[in-house]
Amino acid sequence: MTAQLRFTARGSHISEYPDPISFTRGTSLIIHEKYEGEEGWDNWFYCTLPGHTGGWVPGQILDRDEGTYRGLAKEDYTARELEVKKGDELVGLKSLNGWMWCERLSDGQSGWVPLSMLHRHTADNSYRTPH
Known part of the structure; x- marks a missing residue:
């Protein structure tokens, strides 16, 4: 057990997000702003992909391309x-x-x-x- x-x-x-972003490992993402708020929700980034308005993604699962706003997903994810x-x-x-x-x-x-x-x-x- x-x-x-x-x-x-x-x-x-x-x-507040009826259409959550979802993707699989290896998906190419455009990484926008980091979340800043009083809630203490650190290390969240607003990401988009073709055909979707975007959503919040934890930084731990992003493999960022240095010097760019692009990255790859390290694992499957949904913001549901x-x-x-x-x-x-x-x-x-x-x-x-x-x-x-x-x-x-x-x-x-x-x-x-x-x-x-x-x-x-x-x-x-x-x-x-x-x-």
Whole structure:
């Protein structure tokens, strides 16, 4: 059995990006501005690719071409945010730059949720998945 991080949503989170950027490893991206805000969401870059308006991408998965605004994706990625309501039960699978990739237990939907919206369960009642 593998221990998973289990969370409850502290409130509602509604995505502001209905058409999230998604790509596979090796995709060529144009890298624009770095996110700057009070939320503490460091190391996010606005990226675009042909045929898409763009979206926020974590710097950890970008292989930047020095001296240019171009780079390659180091891994598959989607900027899909998970819309949650207060009380939703979630399993956290990956944390990056102030966000957690979560799966909602009630319906299996997954996406990014701001860490500030999550209440982590204590270790003694953490969710465990059978193997």
